[in-house]
Amino acid sequence: MKRSLADSFMRASIADAQDLISRKREDCYAELGHFEKWCEQAADIRSHVLDYLDYYLEQFTNNAEKAGASVHFAKDDGEAVELARTIFLQKKARKGVKSKSMVTEEIGLNEALETMGVEILETDLGEYLLQLDGKDKPSHIVIPALHKNRRHIRELLAEKKAYTGDETPETMTRFVRRILREAFLSADVGVTGCNFAVAETGTIALMTNEGNGRFVTGIPKTMVTFMGMERVVPSFEELDILFSMLARSAVGARTSIYMSLITGPRAATDLDGPEELHIVVIDNGRSRVLASPFRDVLRCIRCGACMLECPAYRHVGGQGYGVLYPGPLGAALVPSLAGYDEHKDVTKICSLCGACNDVCPVKIPLYEFILEHRRIIAEDGKLSSRIEDAVFSQYGRVIGNPACYASATRMARLGKYLPRVGPLKEWAKARAIPKIPKERFRDWFARHSREGGQS
């Protein structure tokens, strides 16, 4: 976390991304109207699917097989990569191209394939740059290379790919386009994640803006899709709602540029498209979350809006969390998915301001879940004093940090957050909470400075 905090470019770019995308998102929903109803609809759909996940996953599997796909099941990351290795071995595949996927990161797919001599190329521009760097990690689930500036990227391309062009994003993108075009045309296997899986037809739905999703599903002869088991929707009609929300919440656009819907391998009469389609359905802790009080976190559609709204994320950045899923989602999901032993610290990177709840398109009670995780951790006898100290020292850092405090009090002024602030509640047992004035002193001061210091 220290290293993340030290990088001022990273902080500035995260702040810019938060401001820019949040504004676009708000505009986009304002134009659509009825944000609350859309969220209720989306949350209803996701909850319904989770309540009947066994039914819908059976239906999805039957229909995908009927369309000609092979569906495999992996209870954990080890089984998932073993299935992947078997498929690559059977196809004698040496080269794979992959579109962006969180679940393949979760299971460590690239590393597992590389140890057997397979070259597996990330094809999302941001992910490609991180992979080229060799030791870099994503800082946001939608904008993975947010922490790299154009100078870093130019140097990286020059060092690894003998790039000699300038540092404009257009020229560098054009250069990478040529490298990856060649890879798409020569790869043996296309690897994808899965935004949604349609039970009624056995269809895989994939959203991309760059078009790499269409390439990996259209050109290589074998396609392998990895999906978290909770990605299912009943039919295309429910997919409409979730897709409409995902595009708006993730990047503030009416739609993503491409949505590819793959139902089985290509027909005998088709000339392109995969001849073979494998779908690997992955549990990896999800059934444990399903049985827990944290079931609703599985509603998540991976839009990243909670991260872009979070004052703590703004400060530490995605990499500061030290886990694959950062931000409020990470703090709510990771301990449920992977256990408290190794992942209790992630719940501390949160000022409990509740801003994430308000932007979540599927209404996950993120704030309440993070607080509940902390309570469970704190109530564990062996840990209690140490963790409580940690919570309060984290809170101290928030209070001690001007920007963080500014955003926390700005929200507190809106009235509805204050009663929820965990550490304040404890603190308030001994003293009265100071009443938060309608106008903060620093706003009053700024206003009066502008107005010529008359007061």
Next chain:
Amino acid sequence: MTARDHFMGRISRALGRAETPATEPRFAWRHSVHTDVMKEWSPDELARVFIEYGETIGIGVYETTREELNDTLRTAVGECGPGPVILANDPLLSELCTADALEKTGKVRVWNKEDSRENNIRFAEKAAVGIAVAKMALSESATVLLFSHEGCGHSVTLLPESVIYIIPKSRIRPRLTQGMQFLRQNKERLPSSVNFVSGPSATSDIELVRVVGVHGPVHVVHIVVNDM
């Protein structure tokens, strides 16, 4: 027990039951916000938003009639720059003898199901322009719906630097809601690959600067054909 049985069993137990329910659950819709968007709009109004929004996201738009489609295509192809053209094998384009009309301006190849996968892909990769007909179009997001079929593979609209979509005005519907209803109505005859495409490929991965033309086409043109 198979891996699948174990997998499903774990989910059922997590949901507090012994096995997967036998009857299909029903999802109860609480709102109709999605079907209310652009409800009862006229074809002209739908076409107007389709065109205007398309222009804001960088799509080049032409309006024409069925009679003048070939001329408009020649103009649009000319503006895309020199190079071969790959054409979908579509009933509309066959009726209008579009391939012959375009031959006058340069090399044209129609997606050929009699030829090999490799040859078709190789030609599409060398083509400067791909031309296809939209199955349906969505007004709200300037989206075209494409079905891959023996007459038009992915490659036609994916590999060339420029792509021209022909959109009969009667096929413009309000939004994704109608696109998804259409797919659901055709669920028994769904092609293995269906794509919704909204403009040229783009990225904002470097410093959030929008760059158009990443992997797919750099230039996208919509030709709206007044067929009503």
